[in-house]
Amino acid sequence: MSEIQKPETHTASNEHEHDGITFEVIEPEHSGDKRIMTSGVYLIPNLITTLSLFSGFYSIILSTSADYQRAGLAIFVSAFLDGMDGRAARMFNAQSPFGEQYDSLADCIAFGLAPAILIYSFALAPLGRFGMACAFVYAACAAFRLARFNVQIDVVDKKYFIGLASPLAALLIACSVLVAAKYASLMTAIPTALTWFFALWTIVCGILMVSNIKYYSFKEFDKQKVPFIVLLLAVLVFGVVLYDIPVGLLAIGIAYVLSGFVTTLNKKF
Numbered sequence: 001m002s003e004i005q006k007p008e009t010h011t012a013s014n015e016h017e018h019d020g021i022t023f024e025v026i027e028p029e030h031s032g033d034k035r036i037m038t039s040g041v042y043l044i045p046n047l048i049t050t051l052s053l054f055s056g057f058y059s060i061i062l063s064t065s066a067d068y069q070r071a072g073l074a075i076f077v078s079a080f081l082d083g084m085d086g087r088a089a090r091m092f093n094a095q096s097p098f099g100e101q102y103d104s105l106a107d108c109i110a111f112g113l114a115p116a117i118l119i120y121s122f123a124l125a126p127l128g129r130f131g132m133a134c135a136f137v138y139a140a141c142a143a144f145r146l147a148r149f150n151v152q153i154d155v156v157d158k159k160y161f162i163g164l165a166s167p168l169a170a171l172l173i174a175c176s177v178l179v180a181a182k183y184a185s186l187m188t189a190i191p192t193a194l195t196w197f198f199a200l201w202t203i204v205c206g207i208l209m210v211s212n213i214k215y216y217s218f219k220e221f222d223k224q225k226v227p228f229i230v231l232l233l234a235v236l237v238f239g240v241v242l243y244d245i246p247v248g249l250l251a252i253g254i255a256y257v258l259s260g261f262v263t264t265l266n267k268k269f
Contacts, residue, residue: 012229045089045099049106052081056110063114063121068181069117071172078110079167100153102144112142116202122177124200136200138173141206142166148210161215162259164208168215172205172257175250182246213260214267 055078062071085103089095116139124131145166152162180194241248 044092045085045251046092046102048081048088049099049103052078052085052110053106055081056106056114058111059114060117063118066121068118068122068177071114072178072181075110075114075118075170075174077115079171082107082167083108093204100150102229104150108143108146109165111166112139113171115173116142118177119173119198119202123180123195126195127199131195131199134202136205138169138202139245141209142169145209159217160263161217163211163213164205164215164260165217167210168253168256169205169209171249172253173202175246175253176201179245179250208257208260212264214263215256216263 016099026239055074059071059078062068062074085099089099116135119138120131120135123136124135127134145163148163176198180198237252241252
């Protein structure tokens with residue numbers, strides 16, 4: 001008696017089952033009301049994210065080679081590219097779950113690990129294990145902040161960041177190193193005090209990332225009209241930054257950090 005062959009059934013997972021050899025990404029996307037499985041990745045935004053990741057990696061290499069100024073500048077380049085990849089994804093309608101996760105992993109290295117190694121190599125190494133602990137606290141807080149951002153991305157007000165964004169925290173670390181390196185000759189009389197200041201500064205930047213302080217995200221700023229005086233003030237600030245770029249950027253960063261406390265207090269009272 002011949003066997004009765006059962007008809008084969010195909011599920012979404014069967015159709016996209018990997019053969020163990022091909023390198024491919026399978027992820028769900030929404031087409032209207034339907035949820036479909038697609039393969040492949042979007043080139044332009046993910047390539048920009050890769051360049052941002054490379055800048056963070058290069059910063060680590062420079063930090064371990066005691067080239068602190070270029071290491072700090074590499075973090076600036078990474079932050080610029082991090083802002084560009086999201087805009088590119090929206091411009092080309094190329095947003096995807098893979099891109100979101102890849103961006104967070106790249107940020108963890110570029111804005112978590114790279115600044116931690118930079119500040120440790122530049123200022124915290126003389127403190128031994130305590131200096132290493134300070135740098136690790138910063139790196140861990142950056143990872144916590146990115147993980148929290150991923151799980152809360154659909155439930156928070158997009159006008160505000162909850163906690164200091166990791167690229168901004170990284171820029172605060174990089175700016176402080178650039179200022180200290182530029183004016184190193186003026187700080188030779190207080191090396192011990194400066195080392196302890198950097199230890200405290202590193203911990204503060206890390207804690208700000210995981211805090212619940214609200215920071216304006218500027219995501220809707222380009223759609224709003226402002227009084228003419230704001231444009232004049234922006235030009236004035238631009239002139240101050242050009243006069244001394246590291247000091248000017250650090251001052252703007254500190255002002256932004258303080259603005260978060262003002263915004264949070266205004267929301268409460």
